Amino acid sequence: MTGSDFDGFDHDAHMRRALDLAREAADRGDRPFGSVLVRDDRVVMSESNRVVTEDDVRRHPELHLAYRACRELTDEERAETVMYTSTEPCPMCAGGMASAGFGRVVYSVAGDELAAFTGTAPSVRSAEILDDLIDVAGPVLNDEGRRLHETFDW
Numbered sequence: 001m002t003g004s005d006f007d008g009f010d011h012d013a014h015m016r017r018a019l020d021l022a023r024e025a026a027d028r029g030d031r032p033f034g035s036v037l038v039r040d041d042r043v044v045m046s047e048s049n050r051v052v053t054e055d056d057v058r059r060h061p062e063l064h065l066a067y068r069a070c071r072e073l074t075d076e077e078r079a080e081t082v083m084y085t086s087t088e089p090c091p092m093c094a095g096g097m098a099s100a101g102f103g104r105v106v107y108s109v110a111g112d113e114l115a116a117f118t119g120t121a122p123s124v125r126s127a128e129i130l131d132d133l134i135d136v137a138g139p140v141l142n143d144e145g146r147r148l149h150e151t152f153d154w
Contacts, residue, residue: 006082006103008041009082012140014036014038014043014082014106015084015086015106015140015141015145016141016144017046018034018036018084018085018108019034019108019141019144019145019148020034021035021036021061022049022087022145022148024048025048025061026148026152028048028050029053030048030050030052031051031052031152032086032087032148032152033048033049033060033061033062033085033087034046035062035085036083036084037065037069037082037102038083038084039073039081040080044073044081045065045068045069045072046065047061047064047068049061060089060090060092060093062083062085062089062090062093062094062096063093066096066100069100070100078102078103079103080103081102081103082104082106083097083104083106084107085105085107086107086109086148087108087114087149088107088109088110088111088114088125088138089105090111090123090126091123091124091126093126094129094130097126097130098130098133101133103134103135104135104136104137105134105136106137106138107126107140108140108141108144109146109148110125111123113142113146113149117150117152
């Protein structure tokens with residue numbers, strides 16, 4: 001499957017699901033991050049951030065989905081999968097996604113925007129880490145994603 005085959009996916013619906021998961025994480029006491037894996041325009045896996053509630057730095061939704069996908073999907077299936085994520089993946093998660101070999105990553109809020117909300121220095125952009133490995137696209141539904149971070153107590 002080529003990247004252009006992903007263009008027909010319902011980007012808004014999948015991103016809204018990722019944003020819903022991010023809201024659920026925040027309501028639970030975690031940071032507002034959520035992600036879904038989509039294959040054939042259908043959600044096949046979803047995760048929300050659980051770093052605080054599970055006391056595990058690895059429980060970023062993108063990294064956990066990459067882990068699960070490597071265990072549950074073939075290389076070919078992962079290459080036909082798009083990850084929709086509420087916020088551009090951090091370098092750790094981008095590394096996990098590179099290992100998983102997804103076809104595309106789509107985010108709502110860019111990493112430099114997140115840095116402005118959190119008051120931290122921007123990290124390396126996921127497109128730089130995934131360059132020539134995975135297509136990175138975004139922002140999608142940026143206003144909705146930004147509202148999540150504006151209301152979160154960073």
